[in-house]
Every structure is written in structure tokens, then in C-alpha cells.
Amino acid sequence: MGKLLLENGVLIFPHQILENGYLYIEDKKIIQIGQGKLDVGSHVERIDVKGRYISPGFIDIHVHGGGGFDFMDGTVAAFLGVSETHVRFGTTALCPTTLTAEGEHIYTVLDVYKEAFPQNKKGSAWLGMHLEGPYLAMAQRGAQDPKYIRDPDVEEYRRILAYSDDIVRWSAAPELPGALEFGGYLKERGILPAIAHTDALFDEVVAGYDAGFRLATHFYSAMSTIIRKDAKRYAGAIEAGYYLDGMDVEIIADGIHVPAPLMKLIYKIKGAERIALVTDAMRGAAMPEGLSVLGRQEDGLQVLIEEGVAKLPDRSAFAGSVSTANRLVRNYMQLADISLVEAVRMMTETPARIMGVDSTKGSLARHKDADVVVFDSDIQVYMTIVEGDVRYIAREEN
Known part of the structure; x- marks a missing residue:
């Protein structure tokens, strides 16, 4: 320096x-x-x-891993390894992100964050922890482990938040019993509630927005859209995300999770000021294609990395992103035909504002x-x- x-x-x-x-x-x-x-x-x-x-340095507010490491490994070496991987691709700040897991392991990951924080001298800086789950909709769980998915538990989340002051955002499904109270409690504590892995109908998302849910986690992925029931159509979380002017959305802009036509549509409706590009990267980011593990190395979900994305071994669904931040910027420019300035803005100024660090970053x-x-x-x-x-x-x- x-x-x-x-x-x-x-x-x-x-x-x-x-x-x-x-x-x-x-x-x-x-x-x-x-x-x-x-x-x-x-x-x-x-x-x-x-x-x-x-x-400006790229700001990635949703990262699980990279370089062969995952934050869920729960070691200092993994935390540092992920950050030292993503810094090579322009990420100067990121939010380490958990997966749904048993409660005790979440405490371990929070402990390791605090231990590793002063040792992070070579990688991307950390903005605070992002908890993804366990309060998710089972039908929209994606690759999240179903045995840990549950409704919001007041005693549990208050205990976790009392334990750690390093949590800056928490993603959950707003339609679950107790989710609105959960969102309100997060907002009171200055923590960002985000809707994720949700089967909510339009009105349930609007109620969540009113309670404090102001960000849509990996928009389109594991998220409800228009359904028909008894001959009637009902709008879902995606339509609510478009409708609510104040709802920010994060996009895995690998061109696979969200294809080019939808990338164009999101940009047309929400604009660069409401879109944050996120890698949502798992340990396979910046690694060769082939078999990998989503989540903790010893007991995570085996996945297959091919064609620029992680998939379930039977190829029935995506199981995570292997993107890097520079790829997101390039993809949005090329696939959605927008300017470099706007693509960079979605990787810098907008995520900084969403996370409340825009006065310094x-x-x-x-x-x-x-x-x-x-x-x-x-x-x-x-x-x-x-x-x-x-x-x-x-x-x-x-």
C-alpha cells in the first residue's frame, strides 16, 4: 500500500x-x-x-465458492481460497453465502468468517455474511438439501442473529408461516431480507415487500411465475418483482440460468439501477469441468460441471453457477445488447447501493x-x- x-x-x-x-x-x-x-x-x-x-471494483453480493473451495467447508483456508479466486476476475468485495444446513454448521461458518476476516489480505474483501435458507419453499428448493428446509423459527433466527453481528442479508420465502415477522425483524436490525426459493403468489410477495423484503435473490431461478388453478390465472413472484418499482433483482447473467431474451426483458423493465449481477458461484468456478461438490466437501451434493454451468448428475436441473464477475459483465453486454457503462453499473454501483455501502464503494x-x-x-x-x-x-x- x-x-x-x-x-x-x-x-x-x-x-x-x-x-x-x-x-x-x-x-x-x-x-x-x-x-x-x-x-x-x-x-x-x-x-x-x-x-x-x-x-470500480466488481461487487458480488451472492457467492458460495470458487477455485475448489466452498464457504460451507467451514475452514479459514476455504474462506481465503474463495476470495483469492474471485479477486483474479475483478471482484473487490463479496458476500460469503451459506447453503441450507444443520444449525450447528451455520454457527461454525459464522465463527470461521470472524476468524478469517483479519487474515483476508490477498483476496476480495468481505461485506458480511449472506444466509440462504433454511426458510425456503420445498417445491422451489432447487439443489438445496430438503432435510434442512423448514418454516421460520422465531427462537432459532433470533438466537443466530444474537450470536453473530456479521450477517448482512438473509434470503427466504416470504409466503411461509412467520416469514413476514421474520422479514420485519431483519429490517429492524438493519439486515436485508431477500425473497428466494419461493412459491409465493403475487399478493404474498407484495406483503413481503411491505414487511421489508426488497431484493429478489437470483431472479427467475427457483421462483414462482404465472400458474393456472381452477381455470384462473394467478401471478407469481416474478410478476411481482417486475411490478414493484422498489424491488431490486439479482441476476445470474451466465446466459444459462437466465437466457438472453429474459436478460433483455429484465433490463428493459427494471433498468441498470435495479439490477445487481451476481455469480452465485459454487466451488467449481475457475475450475476444470467435470465432477464437483455443491456445499461442504465431505457431505455436499455431487454435481457435474459442463457447458459453463453445474448440473445435477442426471442433468435434470441446474445445481449452481460457475461464473466469474467479468464473465457476467461481458455476457450482459453481448447477450442483452447494452453498453459497457450499464453492464459495469450492475456489477458496481447498484450492488453497492443495495448493500448500503455506496458511500464508500x-x-x-x-x-x-x-x-x-x-x-x-x-x-x-x-x-x-x-x-x-x-x-x-x-x-x-x-
């Missing part, structure tokens, strides 16, 4: 780009931004980025954290800087 000047780059802001730009960093913060040359004197490391893009601005990613026109990452510290730099070919 110290003084660092990035120059000869294309700066990306939430609504524009700036050619021939520079970014000066000092003591973990962005100090100066501009065009042309900046005279900063000696004792400053100068890096010519050779016309590459200089962007999510855009290039003076006095904000020096979380920066440098990449080329194909969104191949050249450099990742976390709070002024260069944590990844690609080897340049001669």
Missing part, C-alpha cells in the same frame, strides 16, 4: 466514460481523477494501463475506497486493487 497512479486508461463512471484518464490512489482511498497527465512527484508507483478500462470518486479493476475490451482482467492494495495483476505476454 502507499501511493499509486494509474494512467493512460479509460475511466468508467456510472453514466459515462472518460478517455485518456488517470486515477491517483493514496492511503487506501481515491484522491484524484482526471484526464491527461498528473504531476504527483516522486515516491509514487506509476502504472501505464495502456488504454485499458479503469473501473461502487463508483470512482474522490475519497471513496480505492477498489478498482483494470480490464481490456473483452473484459479480461489485468489488475485488481482492493482498498489501494494491488491483489492481482496478470502476466503480460511479450
Whole structure:
């Protein structure tokens, strides 16, 4: 750490780009931004980025694993391994995410987060824990283990929240008995409730929104849509997500979980200001295709990674994403035909605002954290800087 000047780059802001730009960093913060040359004197490391893009660091608010590790492994090595994997692809901050599991293991994962936090010096920074489940709809469980799925338990979730102050979001199905009270309790404590793995009808999602559920976890995936019952049609969670102007949505933009036509539709209705791109990556991210494990290594679900996604071994359903953040940005540009500025915004400014850290992260601005990613026109990452510290730099070919 110290003084660092990035120059000869294309700066990306939430609504524009700036050619021939520079970014000066000092003591973990962005100090100066501009065009042309900046005279900063000696004792400053100068890096010519050779016309590459200089962007805010990517913020991934839903990550399970990567690089052969999963947060559910419950070890310091796994926590650090996941973050050191994703930092190579431009992620400067992320939310470690659990899967549905027995209660005691959730406590273990929370303990490991606290233990690993001060040791995380080489990977993506952590914004706090995201609990996904166990309060989910059985019919929309996806690859979540059904033996742990249950309705919200007041004593249980209050005990968990009293145990750890590192939880920043919790995903659940709003239609379950006690879910509205659960959402309200999270909101009172400043924790983001998100709808997920839900079979809710339209009105049940609206009730959840009123109770505090303001984010739709992996929109479209494990989520109800229009059904027919007794000759009548009923709208579901997806339609409610579109209808509620204040509902943010997160998208696994691998082009597989959500295909290109739906990516275009979501963007047309919600706009970049309401869409957060998320990897929802499992341990197979940045790993070779083949067999892998979703969840804890010793007793997780065996999956098959092929064609850029994790599947159940019988190929009957998807079982997780193996995306990286730079892939999401590239995919949304190419598959939904949107600008680089808007695609980057969905990976930076919008998730920062959703998680309440936009005063310090999510855009290039003076006095904000020096979380920066440098990449080329194909969104191949050249450099990742976390709070002024260069944590990844690609080897340049001669």
C-alpha cells in the first residue's frame, strides 16, 4: 500500500466514460481523477494501463465458492481460497453465502468468517455474511438439501442473529408461516431480507415487500411465475418483482440460468439501477469441468460441471453457477445488447447501493475506497486493487 497512479486508461463512471484518464490512489482511498497527465512527484508507483478500462471494483453480493473451495467447508483456508479466486476476475468485495444446513454448521461458518476476516489480505474483501435458507419453499428448493428446509423459527433466527453481528442479508420465502415477522425483524436490525426459493403468489410477495423484503435473490431461478388453478390465472413472484418499482433483482447473467431474451426483458423493465449481477458461484468456478461438490466437501451434493454451468448428475436441473464477475459483465453486454457503462453499473454501483455501502464503494470518486479493476475490451482482467492494495495483476505476454 502507499501511493499509486494509474494512467493512460479509460475511466468508467456510472453514466459515462472518460478517455485518456488517470486515477491517483493514496492511503487506501481515491484522491484524484482526471484526464491527461498528473504531476504527483516522486515516491509514487506509476502504472501505464495502456488504454485499458479503469473501473470500480466488481461487487458480488451472492457467492458460495470458487477455485475448489466452498464457504460451507467451514475452514479459514476455504474462506481465503474463495476470495483469492474471485479477486483474479475483478471482484473487490463479496458476500460469503451459506447453503441450507444443520444449525450447528451455520454457527461454525459464522465463527470461521470472524476468524478469517483479519487474515483476508490477498483476496476480495468481505461485506458480511449472506444466509440462504433454511426458510425456503420445498417445491422451489432447487439443489438445496430438503432435510434442512423448514418454516421460520422465531427462537432459532433470533438466537443466530444474537450470536453473530456479521450477517448482512438473509434470503427466504416470504409466503411461509412467520416469514413476514421474520422479514420485519431483519429490517429492524438493519439486515436485508431477500425473497428466494419461493412459491409465493403475487399478493404474498407484495406483503413481503411491505414487511421489508426488497431484493429478489437470483431472479427467475427457483421462483414462482404465472400458474393456472381452477381455470384462473394467478401471478407469481416474478410478476411481482417486475411490478414493484422498489424491488431490486439479482441476476445470474451466465446466459444459462437466465437466457438472453429474459436478460433483455429484465433490463428493459427494471433498468441498470435495479439490477445487481451476481455469480452465485459454487466451488467449481475457475475450475476444470467435470465432477464437483455443491456445499461442504465431505457431505455436499455431487454435481457435474459442463457447458459453463453445474448440473445435477442426471442433468435434470441446474445445481449452481460457475461464473466469474467479468464473465457476467461481458455476457450482459453481448447477450442483452447494452453498453459497457450499464453492464459495469450492475456489477458496481447498484450492488453497492443495495448493500448500503455506496458511500464508500461502487463508483470512482474522490475519497471513496480505492477498489478498482483494470480490464481490456473483452473484459479480461489485468489488475485488481482492493482498498489501494494491488491483489492481482496478470502476466503480460511479450
